[in-house]
Amino acid sequence: NAGVTQTPKFQVLKTGQSMTLQCAQDMNHEYMSWYRQDPGMGLRLIHYSVGAGITDQGEVPNGYNVSRSTTEDFPLRLLSAAPSQTSVYFCASSSGLAGETQYFGPGTRLLVL
Amino acid sequence: RKEVEQDPGPFNVPEGATVAFNCTYSNSASQSFFWYRQDCRKEPKLLMSVYSSGNEDGRFTAQLNRASQYISLLIRDSKLSDSATYLCLGWKLSFGAGTTVTVRA
Numbered sequence: 001n002a003g004v005t006q007t008p009k010f011q012v013l014k015t016g017q018s019m020t021l022q023c024a025q026d027m028n029h030e031y032m033s034w035y036r037q038d039p040g041m042g043l044r045l046i047h048y049s050v051g052a053g054i055t056d057q058g059e060v061p062n063g064y065n066v067s068r069s070t071t072e073d074f075p076l077r078l079l080s081a082a083p084s085q086t087s088v089y090f091c092a093s094s095s096g097l098a099g100e101t102q103y104f105g106p107g108t109r110l111l112v113l
Numbered sequence: 114r115k116e117v118e119q120d121p122g123p124f125n126v127p128e129g130a131t132v133a134f135n136c137t138y139s140n141s142a143s144q145s146f147f148w149y150r151q152d153c154r155k156e157p158k159l160l161m162s163v164y165s166s167g168n169e170d171g172r173f174t175a176q177l178n179r180a181s182q183y184i185s186l187l188i189r190d191s192k193l194s195d196s197a198t199y200l201c202l203g204w205k206l207s208f209g210a211g212t213t214v215t216v217r218a
Contacts, residue, residue: 033206035208040210041210042119042200042208042209043200045206045207045208058206059207088154090157101159102149102157102202105156106155106156107154107155107156
């Protein structure tokens with residue numbers, strides 16, 4: 001099993017550009033989530049999904065869109081990148097929202113100029 | 114107020130020392146807690162779950178204090194390899210900001 005995979009590993013964008021961060025898992029987990037990590041801020045939840053077709057907002061959803069058309073994939077879209085979105089993005093999956101281990105992908109490092 | 118808050122440290126300890134730090138949570142209905150370890154901005158990895166009765170795994174001990182609404186992590190006989198950031202995970206995918214531990218020779 002590959003676990004949770006994320007692409008790309010690194011990305012540089014110009015302000016206003018759009019892009020999609022890809023996340024896939026092969027553990028048949030129902031729950032998937034996106035976090036961003038900034039220095040001194042820990043992991044902040046952006047969006048999460050409790051199953052195909054169902055998504056919900058986390059702590060910092062503004063500027064990001066998600067969809068969950070399959071159990072395996074949970075892409076994160078930046079519609080119009082801003083320098084404030086420079087961060088490290090982690091995708092995670094689990095078999096539940098509480099009481100279950102979160103498995104993380106290796107992260108995407110995004111720089112918005 | 115954030116759901117989960119941690120002392121950011123850093124805790125700088127010599128090899129062989131014991132280090133302990135806490136994570137407070139605000140939702141008294143929270144049932145499950147976890148400690149994760151993160152190295153050099155790599156992905157966090159599960160260190161251990163925190164049970165009501167406490168949990169011990171080798172040199173690591175996790176405790177839950179429901180009355181005061183905090184969880185703790187204690188590392189005994191610290192090794193250089195224990196240097197990392199430790200994150201607590203609480204209710205509804207809420208992570209603390211992390212506690213940095215540096216073990217020096």
